[in-house]
Amino acid sequence: MLRVCLLLLSVLSLVGCDRLLGADDAPPVVAPVAPPQVTIATNLRQGATLYVDGQDRGPLVNGARVTVGPGAHVFEARRDDEILARVERTLESGREAEVRLMTTSPPGAEPVAGTEPLAGAIRPGAAPVTRATVAMGEIVLEEGREAMASEARRALRARVRSIQGCYERALSSRPGARGDVRLLVRVAPTGTVRSAEVVEGVDSEVDACARDAVRRLRFARSDGGRFRTSFSFNPPSVEAAPSVEAAP
The missing domain is CATH 3.30.2420.10 (TonB)
Structure with a gap:
């Protein structure tokens, strides 16, 4: 009996488990899917914080890259309890996107060079406009x-x-x-x-x-x-x- 067992072990080592199981029995190889990459564009520099889906993601920085899961997300620029800008975006796996958190320059904020003010901003020489x-x-x-x-x-x-x-x-x-x-x-x-x-x-x-x-x-x-x-x-x-x- 011992000789029979040793003989079977020798056959298995020569043939290989993959050939005995067959190619169809091997587990499938799943390629990893990269999560969405988001680039933040903003004209705020000082004192603002980036929030994604209500979670603090650190200081708001123009050009910062954020990794999030696929699906719908809410991006916000906040200072204290005030929401300075808010954008809702639906993202796809493996795709890059840009989220623009833009606002007119409130007190204490320094606009980034090259950014344009929001439409409707009052310009010198314009007709008097009452505030909302x-x-x-x-x-x-x-x-x-x-x-x-x-x-x-x-x-x-x-x-x-x-x-x-x-x-x-x-x-x-x-x-x-x-x-x-x-x-x-x-x-x-x-x-x-x-x-x-x-x-x-x-x-x-x-x-x-x-x-x-x-x-x-x-x-x-x-x-x-x-x-x-x-x-x-x-x-x-x-x-x-x-x-x-x-x-x-």
Whole structure:
């Protein structure tokens, strides 16, 4: 019996396992797929941070390369709690893409040489233009403690300027966008916003200005609650210059 076993082992070593198994039994070789590479283009240098899908990816640098997975992503340039620029992109595996996080130069920001200001920027000699405005509506408490309404009102008033900046950037790609954004907000017992549903909106970009600001609200711990609020968005308008009659 020992001799038979030794003979079988010798045959196996000569023939090879791959020939015994057959080529069809070998595991398939899968070529690796490179994740999408994104190049960031921006005209902001100082104090801005790059966020991808809400995650901090470090300082915002013009020409920086970021690796992300395939699919839909949200790229943002932020400073403190203010969103300076926001872009949504759907990326494919193995493909390179450029994401342009551009904005007019806010205080403290230094524009990169060679970049153009956003469309609609006021230039010397242009007709007087009123600024875009954002007005906050009432807080209507539907469920929860009464103090929640006053907390929401106080916090949102502090964010109106940030919402207005977001709206002005949205106008660069959607001139004339105006109207009311109405939201239904649900607050979890932990004090965080569980959901901010747009009940009535203007368009996806303007709606996001209001929705994102509401999502960042924080309340004292309680049993949770629900309230409604709204924002009115009005674009800038060019003031008509007074007519001047020609001198006789």
